[in-house]
Amino acid sequence: MFSSPLRSPKPHLQQDPQDVSPLLTAELAIEFNSLKAPRGCPEGIYITPSKEGILKWNGVFFVHRGPYVGSILRFTILFPFTYPQNGPTLRFDSDVFHPMVDPKTKIWHARGRLSQWSPRVDHISHLLHSLKKSFKSKDLDSIQEDEAVNKQVWSLYNHSRQTFLSLTSQRSLQSSSRSTLFPGEYPAPPSPTRTRKISGQSMTEELGKQAIKFKEIDRDEEIMLWNDLKKSISG
Template sequence: MNEKLYLFKKEHFQRHGSMRKVIPADSGKENLFEGHKSEEIETIYKVYRQEYVILAEYKMVQNENIFGVYVIPSHESSLMWFGVIFVRRGFYEDGVFRFNILLDESFPDSSHPVGNFQEVNRHPLMYFSLQKVIFQSKIFHPVINSKTGELNLLGAFPEWNKSEQHLWQVLKYVQWIFYEIESCIDHAVNSEAAEMWQTDRDSFKSEAVACVKASHDRLYDAPPTDDPHHICFEPYSPAVHDHVRSSMLEEGRRAVGGMEGGAKRGLSWVLAGSGKSLTRPPTPHSEGES
């Protein structure tokens, strides 16, 4: 496995906290309503369970606070999520790329076969992902299909295990591919982009800049759907946005002010002169905190 991809997965794919309060344990029984034969009850249970799991997945995404990446489930179906990534640096700096996440109808219980990206290139219909990430604008990138806009997830998720993998990890990967292009080459699905990256970096940069420009040109396009949750943008209007901007800036100043005491102490839970963790007393609340 590519070393940087391995380190990425080790760093970003770790479970944060217990899942027991978020997703109910799986008893291993296909029908938890033991003694009931009604297919209708089984169907209702599966629908409610799926909605609960997807809601829990979305809550985990919010808790991760993935920098520059924003998603929201569709109003019409929780199996489709609308997303956008703001790229802050690198070859795609200032890009604003919309994407959709499509979940399988049996999510999270379905699984995909162990995939090989070379085989995917030769026989694309033989492989499928538990979920798909499809960019809505053309992006010249080694791991994004130039025809369909689909991100190749098999490099990061050769197998999908619902107890170990979650959608926030997929979004981390969406973020990662724009900053670690070299590490994507081993599982490229766009051979032209991969070859250009390796042999003609200036031309690759020109292609990436063109993608960024195209994303700006289409930023205010009318949405392709009437779904009210589709992520839309509109030009800045002082009458509409000034008060929101002021409120956000004020909240940011309060947050920074509340951290000043901790910053001076290094935000450490190790008592000075001690090698034992969790020995420093908590920072007292400021007068403005409840």
């Protein structure tokens, strides 16, 4: 049986649809359809294939509990041409302050069984459930220093919890701000310096290009949606 770790992807090249074999296309179609099954895709995570090609999927993760509560995190899943023999790469589209996210590549590293990908045993659904679990306190508590990808974040979480919570709270507020969610309607102010951008402008410039976009609704639309939701629940 083949297995491979989730590693950094090779530089992305423009995908030619003719390069993707019919077998791989079928494999990915099955994986995507499986997310529609009950508990296939975790609550709070949304996935859509990218217009750039079938080997790239875009996702959004709404964090509902734990130290990262309130965060809205965009990510990309990249599939190799050798899938499913080799596993996909899950990379966030912005900086994520997490012990298992590489600060340079923004790639999230799975732990446990999924750290070594087993074809036809491991699936995208497993990967997404593991991703969601990794942002909860119980999973964060179990990370050992030698397996942490970001040692600095691991150290803050274990030895300076208040500082860690303060930093994650700040990033959570930024990720859910209007300028981040609706960059077209609420552009961030120009950066006053030429230093490395870590504020809203660079983030919103990138997020404005993403496949999954948010639309701000007014009060009347909100009431209408709530009424439709109540009707669907009551039957």
